[in-house]
Structures are given as structure tokens and as C-alpha cells.
Amino acid sequence: MELAFHDVHVEIRGKRLLSELNLRIDAGEVLGLVGPNGSGKSTALRCAYRALRPSAGVVRVAGGDIQQLNLRESAQQVAALTQEGGSDFDFTVSEVVAFGRTPHHRGNEPLTRREQKLCEQAMDQVDILHLADRGILELSGGEKQRVLIARALVQEPKVLILDEPTNHLDIRHQIELLAMVRRSELTVVLVLHDLNLAAATCDRLGVLSGGNLVAVGTPQHVLTPDLLLDVFGINATVVAHPLTNAPQVLFALDAAAPPTPAITRNERSNK
Amino acid sequence: MAIIALSGASARRHLEPVRRKSTTSIYAMVMLLTLVLAGSILVAIGLGSAVVPPPDTARYLWAAVTGGDITAEELTRYQIIWNIRTPRVLLAAAVGAGLAAVGTAIQALVRNPLADPYILGVSSGASVGAVVVSLFGALSVLGIYAVSVGAFLGALVATSLVYLIAYGRVGVTPLKLVLTGVALSFGFQAIMSVLIYFTPTAESTSMVLFWTMGSFGAATWGSLPVVIAVVLTGILALRRYSRPLDVMSLGDESAASLGINTTAIRKSLFVLTAVMTGAMVAVSGAIGFVGLVIPHITRMIIGATHAKLLLIAPFIGAILMVWVDLLARTMVAPRELPLGVLTALIGVPVFIVLMQRRGYVFGGR
Known part of the structure; x- marks a missing residue:
């Protein structure tokens, strides 16, 4: 087991964002978190990349409590693509990618030859090598997202956290990015809004609703019409993909369910 | 590197070396700027x-430093050079360098392109401290340094207040710092x-002018070494934070995920920049x-990484300040x-021209 949440509880100014999350992610596993807006997906991820300290409970990486590590040490184990875009300053793409090496340095010493090579390979993998000398602020949203992925890769983490990595990407780049995640040997936890892409990408899905983990398991197991109605408040048909057999969620606009189930459920769990 | 199994397509593609601007050009630039x-x-x-003339100036300076001889009729000129102009010009250079470095760090620290060393x-605060001292004769035991010390203390009190007020239960956010600083100013x-x-005293007007517009007229050999x-x-200490400053501009969460403790670093940088600015404002x-x-000008020329910025910006600031003071x-x-x-007369046009020519961006287009 590479990453584990043990009874992780997050409360900010009296507002409960996450309740007793228990979740284990095995080495090399790709786990997707899905759920409606405000269900605690990003909150859970933020506890893992140290942007947030859980009010109670423990997040473990490779068995150790990450709160016992200093930020530098945990950043050597866990890399993250956050929802923060870009930068204040017009750094070049290769400079931003090189920032991924920050946790492996104490001072300001320049990158070693091995590290430079690492950066080049990562940029090649996400197909941004041709942008190396361009300013980060002049890139399109999709290009920027790939730069940030490359930055996370050169961090050489054990665990990769991706908070809505497909934001701003067109469908081809979404598929390419998720295929790359799939090919990687890393332990990956990612938040996705597109349930079909999540089903195609992830070994297991965890479903959050109102700060509670309401289901976890293989996509076939989790993505059922009942759960979709219960958690997302939608009437959907689930079919098997003709080629991959992954569950695919189909919608029809006039089949929308009355919104009551999901909302009442959230309110109940918040009390 | 086993992080990702390369796909067939990208593995086949030849890995071209990434073009990078050579570090030698930075050192050449430093050499050139030192000479200038x-x-x-x-x-x-x-x-x-x-x-x-410059040869005579050099000879007087040499004589002053090494204890050499000058002729009797040159004594007045020597005294003007050594006792009045030299400390003044050196002070201008030091303050120019310091303001450029602090401005660079503050803009990254509070993540705001409009920030300057005085924004917090x-x-x-320094002007209040100085005015209190000169009007009410506080700190009179310090003699001629009373006003400078008063200004320095005022600066520190002001920044401490800003920090304490901006520090909420969730910690200091850059925007809160800026807003508190502006409001308290x-x-x-x-x-x-x-x-x-x-x-009202006879000096009131000149005092207001001095604290709001600045002057190196008060430079002496007494206060110069301290500044x-x-x-x-301060600049050397700021340079130690080059990489954290780079990373902090990506946002606090990204910085945390890259192992940078933004809260602790903001605190240290806050103290460092306050002491530097306080010392400069005081004189x-x-x-x-x-x-x-x-x-901004330095970023347009050499890019945004702070290791380079905090090396080059002080030189540009120092050179500009020496010439500005000469004109003044x-x-x-x-x-x-x-x-x-x-x-303002020099900076505004230079800034506008550079901004239009280089397509400079800060914080997006």
C-alpha cells in the first residue's frame, strides 16, 4: 500500500469538508475520486500534498505519516498538479519544469546533467519540448497543463496527485494525458469530472458525497444507475464499452431526475 | 528514470538538447555592469x-584610501570630493541597489506587480518616526543620528503593525498583506x-519633501557604512531565497507540493525586507x-528567475540611482x-517603451 488515508477528517471554521475518510491506494494503482462539486475530492487531495493539515486522522505515504515529514521530504514522495494555473511571472517552460526538482535541492544550486536530462525527457513525454524556451504566460491552457504535468514528473515522486488534470484540455489531449497516466508506474490519485474518462482510466473509483466516501471499487462495481441517481441526482443509463467493456454513462437531457435525492442526502450527512 | 514507460512515438523521436541561455552571459553582464x-x-x-575631471577624482580617492599626498591648493577640491560627494554617490548606489533588490523580492512575496518596497x-512609518523625533526632540541622546534612528524605528513599528493586523487565523495571504499595508500607509x-x-516649523516643508520624495543630501561617512x-x-540574504521566490509565484498550494513552506519563508522575507527598507528610508x-x-525592467531583459534577477537588478538600480542623483x-x-x-521622469518613459517593445507580461495577458 503506497498511499493511505486513515480516518482523515477536515473541518475549517466549523465547516466539515471531509469526514473520516478511509482509503488505501496500492503501489502502481490508479484511483479516481469522483463526486459532485463540494463533495470533498480536492480537500482529500490537498491533505495528501500538504496544502492542508487534516483536523484529525493520518495520511500515510509508503507507511509513514506525512505530517511527520518536513514539506521538502514529503514533496520528494508526493507530486501534485493543483488547480492553481501557471505563475505570476513569465518564466520559460523549461524553467517551470525545472522547478519540479526543488524538493531535491537544499539551496539554489543549478541542476545536474542528470536532472537536465530528466527535464528534457519529461518535456518530451508530454510533447512540449518544442515549447522549452517559450514564456509560460503565452501558452494555451492545454499547453500549460502539460507543462505542469512535466514539472510533477521530474519531481520523481512515488505518488502523483492530479486535481482535475483534464481541465482546459481538448478531448485528444485529455485522452493522451490519461493514457500517459495509465502507462506510468506511479501510484496515482486523480479527481475527474468526466465519469466515462474516469471509468476508462482508473483501476478503482472512490465516490465522495458531502464529505463522505459513499462507495469505492472497480468502475463496473461503482458506476451504477442507482448510485448516479443517489449521488449526482441524475438519471443515467450505464452500458459496457463495446471494445474495452468499461462502464460508460449515457445521459438524455429530458431524463433528468428531480434534484431532491442528492441534496437531501448531502444535507443529512452534514448534520 | 523509470517514472513513465515511453510511448513508441515519443521514444523514437530524437531528443533534442534544450536550448538554454548560457550562464556565461550572465557573468559577462555582471562584469560589464560592474564597470559601468x-x-x-x-x-x-x-x-x-x-x-x-575623472583622472583627478580617481587620484583624490586613491589618496584618501591609501593616505597619499595632494598639493595644498587641491585641498578644497579634495574635501568636496571626499567628504561631500563620495559618501553621497556611494549612498545613492547602495540605496539604488537595495531598493531594486527589495522591490524584486516584495513583488514575488506579495504576488503583486504593483508592489514596491514601501507598500507594507x-x-x-519611517516619516512618522522621523517627524516625531525632530519635532519633539525624542532620542536626543543619539545626536545627529536621532532622526535616522527614529525613522528606522518608525519603519519597523509600522511593518510589525501591518504584519500583526494582516495575520489572521488562517495565516497571512499576500493580498491581505498588501491591503493592510496600503491602508495603514x-x-x-x-x-x-x-x-x-x-x-509648523521652518523645516516642515523640506521635511515633508525629504520623506516623501527622497534625497541623498544628508549622506555622511558616519551613516554610510551601516547602510x-x-x-x-540584505541582498546576499535575499539571494538565498531565489528558488523559493520562484516557486512561490506558482501559488501557495503548488509551492507546498514542491516542498516550500510559504508561511515560514514569507515571515523571514518580511523581516528582511522591512529591515533593509527601514535602513534605507532612514537615510x-x-x-x-x-x-x-x-x-520589471530587469525581468524584461533577463527573464524572471530570481537567482538572476537578484544579481542583475541591484546593479541596474545602483547605476540608475547614481545618475538620477547627479541630475538632481x-x-x-x-x-x-x-x-x-x-x-518618475526617467522611469515612466523607459518603462512604457520596454513594455511595448518586449511584449512583457506579468500575471497573464
């Missing part, structure tokens, strides 16, 4: 109401105005525009122009 700065200092020391209340300015309004020491160690008043514009004291001699007037 030394030359500017020499020329500026020689020029003024009594013009001394330093200059207005107005408060301190009001206090200074009231003090001067109700205690130079604070500025130089030269608040010289606007340099700390705001030099960082020669243009309408024997009167002096306030420095803030000239920095």
Missing part, C-alpha cells in the same frame, strides 16, 4: 558645482500631516519608482530637485 557602475560613480563624484507601510501619512500641521552593510548583507527618505520599475543636484544648481520627481 564604477565608471558612473567616478564621473558622478567629479561632477557638480566644482567640476573635477515602511516609508510612511494612509493612516501614517495622515498622522504625519497632522503632526506637521499643528507644529552599505545592511544593503549588501534617504522614500524614493519612489525605483523599487517598482527596476524589477546639477540640473537646477544650486537648488536640488527631489529624487522622486526625476525617478
Whole structure:
């Protein structure tokens, strides 16, 4: 087991964002978190990349409590693509990618030859090598997202956290990015809004609703019409993909369910 | 590197070496700027109401440093050069370098392109401290340094107040710091105005002008070493934070995920920049525009990484300041122009031209 949440509880100014999350992610596993807006997906991820300290409970990486590590040490184990875009300053793409090496340095010493090579390979993998000398602020949203992925890769983490990595990407780049995640040997936890892409990408899905983990398991197991109605408040048909057999969620606009189930459920769990 | 199994397509593609600007060009630039700065200092020391050619200036400086001889008829010129102009020009260089470095760091620290060294209340706090000292004769045991010390203390009190007020239960956010700093600056300015309004003395006007526009007219060999020491160690200390400053501009969450403790670093940088700015304001008043514009100009020339910025920006700031001060004291001699007037006159057009030519961006298009 590479990453584990043990009874992780997050409360900010009296507002409960996450309740007793228990979740284990095995080495090399790709786990997707899905759920409606405000269900605690990003909150859970933020506890893992140290942007947030859980009010109670423990997040473990490779068995150790990450709160016992200093930020530098945990950043050597866990890399993250956050929802923060870009930068204040017009750094070049290769400079931003090189920032991924920050946790492996104490001072300001320049990158070693091995590290430079690492950066080049990562940029090649996400197909941004041709942008190396361009300013980060002049890139399109999709290009920027790939730069940030490359930055996370050169961090050489054990665990990769991706908070809505497909934001701003067109469908081809979404598929390419998720295929790359799939090919990687890393332990990956990612938040996705597109349930079909999540089903195609992830070994297991965890479903959050109102700060509670309401289901976890293989996509076939989790993505059922009942759960979709219960958690997302939608009437959907689930079919098997003709080629991959992954569950695919189909919608029809006039089949929308009355919104009551999901909302009442959230309110109940918040009390 | 086993992080990702390369796909067939990208594995086949030849890995081209990433073009990177050579580090040698930075060192060449430093060499060049050092020469320009030394030359500017020499020329500026020689020029003024009594013009001394650079070779003579160099000879006097050499004599002063090594204890060599000069002729009796040269004594007056020597004294002007060594006792009046040299500390003044060196102070201008030191303050220019310090303001450029602090401005660079502050803009990254509070993540705001409009930030300058005075944004967190330093200059207005210093002026209140100085006015209190000179009007009420506090700290009189310190003699001629009373006003400077009062200004320095005022600066520190002001920034501490800003920090304490901005520090909420969730910690200091950059925006909260800026807003608190701006708000308190107005408060301190009001206090200074009231003090001067109700205690009018002959020096009131010049005092207001000095603290709001700046001048190096008060430079002496007595205070110069302290300022130079604070500025130089300050710049070296800031340079140690080059990489954290880079990473912090990606946002606090990204910085945390890259192992940077933004809260702790903000705190250290806050203290460091407050002490540096306080020391500079105490001897030269608040010289606007340099700390705001030099960082931007330097970024346009050499890019945004702070390891380079905090090396080059101080040189550019120092050189600019030496020339600005020279103009300030020669243009309408024997009167002096306030420095803030000239920095704005020179800085604004340079900034606009550069901004349009280089397609400069800060914080998106």
C-alpha cells in the first residue's frame, strides 16, 4: 500500500469538508475520486500534498505519516498538479519544469546533467519540448497543463496527485494525458469530472458525497444507475464499452431526475 | 528514470538538447555592469558645482584610501570630493541597489506587480518616526543620528503593525498583506500631516519633501557604512531565497507540493525586507519608482528567475540611482530637485517603451 488515508477528517471554521475518510491506494494503482462539486475530492487531495493539515486522522505515504515529514521530504514522495494555473511571472517552460526538482535541492544550486536530462525527457513525454524556451504566460491552457504535468514528473515522486488534470484540455489531449497516466508506474490519485474518462482510466473509483466516501471499487462495481441517481441526482443509463467493456454513462437531457435525492442526502450527512 | 514507460512515438523521436541561455552571459553582464557602475560613480563624484575631471577624482580617492599626498591648493577640491560627494554617490548606489533588490523580492512575496518596497507601510512609518523625533526632540541622546534612528524605528513599528493586523487565523495571504499595508500607509501619512500641521516649523516643508520624495543630501561617512552593510548583507540574504521566490509565484498550494513552506519563508522575507527598507528610508527618505520599475525592467531583459534577477537588478538600480542623483543636484544648481520627481521622469518613459517593445507580461495577458 503506497498511499493511505486513515480516518482523515477536515473541518475549517466549523465547516466539515471531509469526514473520516478511509482509503488505501496500492503501489502502481490508479484511483479516481469522483463526486459532485463540494463533495470533498480536492480537500482529500490537498491533505495528501500538504496544502492542508487534516483536523484529525493520518495520511500515510509508503507507511509513514506525512505530517511527520518536513514539506521538502514529503514533496520528494508526493507530486501534485493543483488547480492553481501557471505563475505570476513569465518564466520559460523549461524553467517551470525545472522547478519540479526543488524538493531535491537544499539551496539554489543549478541542476545536474542528470536532472537536465530528466527535464528534457519529461518535456518530451508530454510533447512540449518544442515549447522549452517559450514564456509560460503565452501558452494555451492545454499547453500549460502539460507543462505542469512535466514539472510533477521530474519531481520523481512515488505518488502523483492530479486535481482535475483534464481541465482546459481538448478531448485528444485529455485522452493522451490519461493514457500517459495509465502507462506510468506511479501510484496515482486523480479527481475527474468526466465519469466515462474516469471509468476508462482508473483501476478503482472512490465516490465522495458531502464529505463522505459513499462507495469505492472497480468502475463496473461503482458506476451504477442507482448510485448516479443517489449521488449526482441524475438519471443515467450505464452500458459496457463495446471494445474495452468499461462502464460508460449515457445521459438524455429530458431524463433528468428531480434534484431532491442528492441534496437531501448531502444535507443529512452534514448534520 | 523509470517514472513513465515511453510511448513508441515519443521514444523514437530524437531528443533534442534544450536550448538554454548560457550562464556565461550572465557573468559577462555582471562584469560589464560592474564597470559601468564604477565608471558612473567616478564621473558622478567629479561632477557638480566644482567640476573635477575623472583622472583627478580617481587620484583624490586613491589618496584618501591609501593616505597619499595632494598639493595644498587641491585641498578644497579634495574635501568636496571626499567628504561631500563620495559618501553621497556611494549612498545613492547602495540605496539604488537595495531598493531594486527589495522591490524584486516584495513583488514575488506579495504576488503583486504593483508592489514596491514601501507598500507594507515602511516609508510612511519611517516619516512618522522621523517627524516625531525632530519635532519633539525624542532620542536626543543619539545626536545627529536621532532622526535616522527614529525613522528606522518608525519603519519597523509600522511593518510589525501591518504584519500583526494582516495575520489572521488562517495565516497571512499576500493580498491581505498588501491591503493592510496600503491602508495603514494612509493612516501614517495622515498622522504625519497632522503632526506637521499643528507644529509648523521652518523645516516642515523640506521635511515633508525629504520623506516623501527622497534625497541623498544628508549622506555622511558616519551613516554610510551601516547602510552599505545592511544593503549588501540584505541582498546576499535575499539571494538565498531565489528558488523559493520562484516557486512561490506558482501559488501557495503548488509551492507546498514542491516542498516550500510559504508561511515560514514569507515571515523571514518580511523581516528582511522591512529591515533593509527601514535602513534605507532612514537615510534617504522614500524614493519612489525605483523599487517598482527596476524589477520589471530587469525581468524584461533577463527573464524572471530570481537567482538572476537578484544579481542583475541591484546593479541596474545602483547605476540608475547614481545618475538620477547627479541630475538632481546639477540640473537646477544650486537648488536640488527631489529624487522622486526625476525617478518618475526617467522611469515612466523607459518603462512604457520596454513594455511595448518586449511584449512583457506579468500575471497573464
